[in-house]
Amino acid sequence: MKTKYFEYIAVYLSVLLVCVFVGIIGRLVLLEKGADEYTATVFFWISTGFGILMFAILSLFLNELVAGLLNRFLKAKKNGSPESRTADEDLARIKEEQENAFIRLELSENKNSARNIAQIREQQQSAARNQKEARIDIAILYARREFVLYVADDDLKQLGRNIIIYAEGINFENIKPVKVKGLSSLDLYHFGWNIWNFFKVSRQDRAAQFLKLTFAEALKDVEENSIKTHLKDDEQKGLIKIMEDLADF
Known part of the structure; x- marks a missing residue:
């Protein structure tokens, strides 16, 4: 200065x-x-x-x-100057490479994110299916133990198939009747309530329809609405009792 x-x-x-x-x-x-x-x-x-x-x-x-x-x-x-043009070209190329790298990174993250979401959804769906299948197995085992002395072997297998139809929400057209001897209407009502309470996949009127179709001969003289209103009558009476959770059977 x-x-x-x-x-x-x-x-x-x-x-x-x-x-x-x-x-x-x-x-x-x-x-x-x-x-x-x-x-x-x-x-x-x-x-x-x-x-x-x-x-x-x-x-x-x-x-x-x-x-x-x-x-x-x-x-x-x-x-x-050639040096200036070269420097500008280098800067442009570096900038383009950085932009391309960011784009690839973003696409990769989006792809991984979508893959992760799909995997999580598949795992959750698989877990839900497994849980539902496990509950169906429990219900079929319960039904066999309750009805083994009162129905034939083929009817016992058909009862298991009917339970699957009910639990899966399949059309009742595929339900076939099961012949039962030695059990009262109250026993069948209690069984129907236990199945409905265990799955909770429908209203009680559908459970009443399930009973009416499954035990068509035993309940031929009873209306579905009457079945629905008597599902939980006299909880501790009869051979089949009311149960709050079939998993405890």
Whole structure:
């Protein structure tokens, strides 16, 4: 900073000396030509001041002009140089590679996310199916133990198939009747309520329909609405009792 300050002093001092020197020369010339002392002195100050003023004006405009031309020249040279073009191309290529990398990363994350969601959904669905199948197995085992002394073997198997139809919500057209001996209507009602309460896949009127179709001969004289209203009568009476959870059987 100090060096630049002294440079300015040296430049302007040199200009002042030159202007003074020119003014002195002009004054001497005027005196030789016969001008009086006052006129020569006035010319000296005017020429010196004019010289300083012209230098200030020229330095002001010329500095801006030279700086502008120099910047434009350097910029044009930089843009036109092979090194500059190479650098710009490298920057463009790097930027493009980064954008492509981000796109690949985003696609990969979306793909992995979709795959993970699909796997989780499949696992949950599989777990639900397994749980449902396990409950159906429990219900069939319960039915076999309760009815093994009162129905034939083929009817016992058909009873298991009917339970699957009920639990899966399949159309009751596929239900086939089961012949039963030695059990009362109350026993069949209790069995129907236990199956309905264990699965809870429908309203009790569907459970009543299930009983009516499965034990068609034993309940031929009973209406479905009557079956529905008596499902839980006398809970601890009969051979088949009311159970809150078949898994405890």
